[in-house]
Every structure is written in C-alpha cells, then in structure tokens.
Amino acid sequence: MTTSRFPSRVRIVEVGPRDGLQNEKQVVPADVKVELIRRLADAGLQTIEATSFVSPKWVPQMGDNTEVLTRVLAQPAPGVDYPVLTPNLKGFEAALAAGAKEVAVFGAASESFSQKNINCSIAESLTRFRPVTEAARAAGVKVRGYISCVVGCPYEGAVPPHKVAEVAATLLEMGCYEISLGDTIGTGNPASVRRMLEAVAKVVPVQQLAGHYHDTYGMAAANVAASLELGVAVFDASVGGLGGCPYAAGASGNVATEDLVWLLHGMGIATGIDLDRLVDTAAWISAQLGREPASRVARAVLAKRAQAACAN
Numbered sequence: 001m002t003t004s005r006f007p008s009r010v011r012i013v014e015v016g017p018r019d020g021l022q023n024e025k026q027v028v029p030a031d032v033k034v035e036l037i038r039r040l041a042d043a044g045l046q047t048i049e050a051t052s053f054v055s056p057k058w059v060p061q062m063g064d065n066t067e068v069l070t071r072v073l074a075q076p077a078p079g080v081d082y083p084v085l086t087p088n089l090k091g092f093e094a095a096l097a098a099g100a101k102e103v104a105v106f107g108a109a110s111e112s113f114s115q116k117n118i119n120c121s122i123a124e125s126l127t128r129f130r131p132v133t134e135a136a137r138a139a140g141v142k143v144r145g146y147i148s149c150v151v152g153c154p155y156e157g158a159v160p161p162h163k164v165a166e167v168a169a170t171l172l173e174m175g176c177y178e179i180s181l182g183d184t185i186g187t188g189n190p191a192s193v194r195r196m197l198e199a200v201a202k203v204v205p206v207q208q209l210a211g212h213y214h215d216t217y218g219m220a221a222a223n224v225a226a227s228l229e230l231g232v233a234v235f236d237a238s239v240g241g242l243g244g245c246p247y248a249a250g251a252s253g254n255v256a257t258e259d260l261v262w263l264l265h266g267m268g269i270a271t272g273i274d275l276d277r278l279v280d281t282a283a284w285i286s287a288q289l290g291r292e293p294a295s296r297v298a299r300a301v302l303a304k305r306a307q308a309a310c311a312n
C-alpha cells in the first residue's frame, strides 16, 4: 500500500494537560501542569489544550484553570496555540479574562451522556453554546466544537451516525472552525468509525473534522488509520496515554501521542514532533504521577534506550 491516499501531514492536538489530568485521582499541582505544557511545546506540539473552565465542583482537577492558563500565556512558545474548554458563557468569560485566544465547546451525540457530563440535554447545550460562539466571534477568539459519544455511549450503547451528524452540522453553523469527534469510551472500531465519519462528512467538510479516540479497548490507532483513509488530518492525543472521562466509568486515556506519532511517521506522514523528546515528556509526567508510561511506544523506546545504555 502506498501512502499517497493519506494526508501528507497531520496536525496533532495535545489534550493530555486537560483530558489526561482531569481524570487523575490526585489534583496535580499547577507547577507540574505548566511544566508539562512547556515540555510538550519543546517536543514540537503546536496545539496544546491547556485546561478547562468548568465548574470546580464538577471537576476539581481543573480548579486552577486561571493560574495555569495565565502562567502558560505569560511565556508562550512561538507558534503554539493553547485552547481551553468552556462549557458556557461563565467559563468563556473566565477564559477570556485569563487571555485565551481559542476555546472549545463540548456537547454529545447521546442524551444521557450530555445530562451526566454537562447537566443538560443536547438541545439545551446547543442553546448554551450559541452565546459562547457569538461572544468569541466578537472577541476574535477561535472556537472548536467537541462531540462526545460519536459511536458508543456508556449509558445508551451504540449511537446512530445521523445523531452525530445533526450535532456536528449545528456546531459548524454556529461558527466552530473544527469539529472533534470523540469516541469517549473507545468502543469504536474501523468499521463503526468509518460509518460515523461518512455520515458527518456529508454535512461538515472533512478538512474541518478531527478524530478524538480514546484507547480503552486498544482500537484508537486502528481508528486513526481508518480516519486517515477518509482524509481526516487532525487527531487529538494525550501524552503517555493519560486520561479518561470523569463521567464515563472505565474509560481510559486518548490514543497516546507517542503511539500516534510512531504510527504517522511510520506511514510517512509528517507531524513536526520530535518522538524522542515526546517520550521523555511521557516518562517525566508519568514519574510525576508515580507510574510508568502507559503507552506501548514509550515503553518500547525506553526499553531500547536502557538496553543500549547497558551495552555501552
């Protein structure tokens, strides 16, 4: 197989500091978050989701959002964007006050998940997002739109592709520049992800779609490969495979950034990311959290390095 049918370059949106750390049992200190974001930029990541402006009662792990974003934006790496999640106008205003230049609204294709995650129906959520997108446009802030449960829901099971397409079309019409499609619980496979993408691509240009695949059942890389075949060229990933979702029991992290980079570089697809530095970062944040990196690629690279060190 040649690589000619795949995009020649992929943009990776690093979500570890948000999607990863929001799910840690311990609240990770702001110093560690800021240092993680700095190391990710050093490794070549150009979009790093820094935090979320959600209720600290719901997600205490992100309660230091203003401190983290303010500190990161005080010394931004050149050419790097630091988007943040904003579920409503209150979150948007706090993010804007902290200097955010890009935000993301996040809805779902499943009613039950929408209720559990953001305490409202899908229709209510879209009504809440509209003033956020309007305020963002007035302030010159870019807005990304997330949809959770694009193939499976922890409460409702399989999610029909047309539900995803409906929400995606509304987010696009509101002004979201990109729609990130979340396989929140990682139950997708290349066939179901393909069916979902084909439905969504009828209403949103594929250039404006991103894959956000959690790796709970080890299918994330396969789902990325299926998405590449359809022309998707933006993927969300989490260094060290950190994360999960606080409102989806058992969900594990996103595809590990280093697994994704390994896959893409192996296929001849450029990312601009230095894999060695990324693995160092995966090892560093995992050590901060008191564990080994979860990703296969980080473990393989670190084992190879240890072997080479012994041989010398």
Ligand code: HMG
Residues within 6 Å of the ligand: 019, 022, 052, 053, 054, 055, 056, 058, 059, 087, 088, 090, 091, 092, 106, 117, 118, 119, 146, 147, 148, 149, 182, 183, 184, 212, 214, 244, 245, 246, 247
């Ligand atoms: P609510 O309780 O319905 O909100 O929460 P409310 O408007 O009724 O307000 C209740 C209280 O919350 C009030 O405070 C508000 O001021 C406060 P009180 O008067 O009781 O002291 N409040 C806020 N505080 C700080 N920041 C805010 C904010 N809004 C209200 N922005 C809300 C609704 C959406 C806020 C809540 O449900 C929430 O914060 N949910 C967070 C859910 C979350 O962060 N989930 C994880 C991220 S999504 C995800 O991981 C999926 C994704 O990765 C894609 C995928 O994998 O599928 C993106």
Ligand code: MG
Residues within 6 Å of the ligand: 019, 182, 184, 212, 214, 244, 245, 254
């Ligand atoms: Mg997620």
